[in-house]
Amino acid sequence: MDPDKDFLALDHQVCFALYAVNRAVTARYRPLLAELELTYPQYLVMLVLWEQDQAGQVCCVSDLGKRLRLDSGTLTPLLKRMEARGLIERQRSLSDERVVTLPLTAAGRALRERAQAIPEQLLCGLDIAPERLTALREELRSLLSCLDGPAPSG
Amino acid sequence: MDPDKDFLALDHQVCFALYAVNRAVTARYRPLLAELELTYPQYLVMLVLWEQDQAGQVCCVSDLGKRLRLDSGTLTPLLKRMEARGLIERQRSLSDERVVTLPLTAAGRALRERAQAIPEQLLCGLDIAPERLTALREELRSLLSCLDGPAPSG
DNA sequence: CTGATAAATATTGTGCACAATCAAAACGTG
DNA sequence: CACGTTTTGATTGTGCACAATATTTATCAG
Secondary structure, three states: OOHHHOOOOHHHOHHHHHHHHHHHHHHHHHHHHHOOOOOHHHHHHHHHHHHHHHOOOOOEHHHHHHHHOOOHHHHHHHHHHHHHOOOEOOEEOOOOOOOEEOOEOHHHHHHHHHHOOHHHHHHHOOOOOHHHHHHHHHHHHHHHHHHHOOOOOO | OOHHHOOOOHHHOHHHHHHHHHHHHHHHHHHHHHOOOOOHHHHHHHHHHHHHHHOOOOOEHHHHHHHHOOOHHHHHHHHHHHHHOOOEOOEEOOOOOOOEEOOEOHHHHHHHHHHOOHHHHHHHOOOOOHHHHHHHHHHHHHHHHHHHOOOOOO
C-alpha cells in the first residue's frame, strides 16, 4: 500500500501529534510548577480561581467544571488536595447547599505573584515565534468548537 | 490590567487549548474504539504494532516507548491488559533476556480490518477541511521537535 | 403540601502518565 | 576474568480523567 494513504499510520494521525505535544508541553511546565508545588491541572484550576477572584467573584465546582471541561470525579479529589495545601477553601453555599464554593485563601491569592513568571519562563526556553503560538491557539479553539458539536448518531 | 496582556488568563494559554482539544478528540474516539474494546492509548500501541507487523518486524517494549514517548511504568500494565485480551504476546527475547518482544496474535492482526474505518468515521462527523488537519499536524510535529530540545538550565 | 424531576457534588472503580526505585542482563575496560 | 556502567523492563506510589452510580438539595406540577 502507498504509505501516504495508510490512514492508520501513526505519523499521519493528528490525534497522536496532539497527544504527544500535549504531554511534552505539560512536561515543560512540570519543573516550573513544582516550585509552586502545583500539578498542571491544579495550575489550570488556579488560573480560573485567580481570574474570578480579580473580578470579585467566587467560583463553585460546577463553574470550574464548565470552564475546564472536567467533571466532579476529577475535580473533587483535586480540590481536596488543594484545600489540604491551604490554597483554597471548600464551603457549602448557604443559599444552596448543593453548591460548594471555592474561595481562595490568602496563600492561594499570594501564589499568583510567583506564578506570573511561568508563561515567560516556558517560552524563553523554546525558540518559537509568539505569533505561531497565537495562531495555533486560535486554530485549536476553532477546532474545539467543532468538536463540541453533535457526535455522529451511528 | 489590560486583559489582553494578562499572561495568566486561561483563554490566552496555548497549553490549555491543547489540553482541552486533546481530551475532546480522545472523547470522540472513545465510542468508536469501544467497539474494538480498545482504549485510546491501546489503539496507539496497536497502530505501531500493525505498522511493524506489516514491515515484517516485531516490536519490543523499548521500541514502543520511543515511538509513543511512553515509559515502562505506563506500558507494562497496558501491555499486560492487551496480552490478557489476546491481542499480543509478551515474550522474553532469547538472544537478550532483558528484552520483551510484542508479537501480534492472529486476533491482534485481524483487528486491523475493523480499525480501518475509524479515521474516516472520526472525520465524517466533524465538518473540518482535511487540509486544516494536515496543516495542524505538521505544525504540531514541528513544535514537538522544538519541545524535544534542551530545557532551560535554570 | 406531595411526588416527580433536575441539579450539584461525592464515591467507586478502571486505566492511563510519570517519578522513583529496583533487579537482571549485557557490555566495556583494565 | 572482575568490576563498573548501561540497557531493559518491572514495581510502587501519586495524581489525574472519566464512566457509573449515589446522595443531597432544590424546583416544579398539580
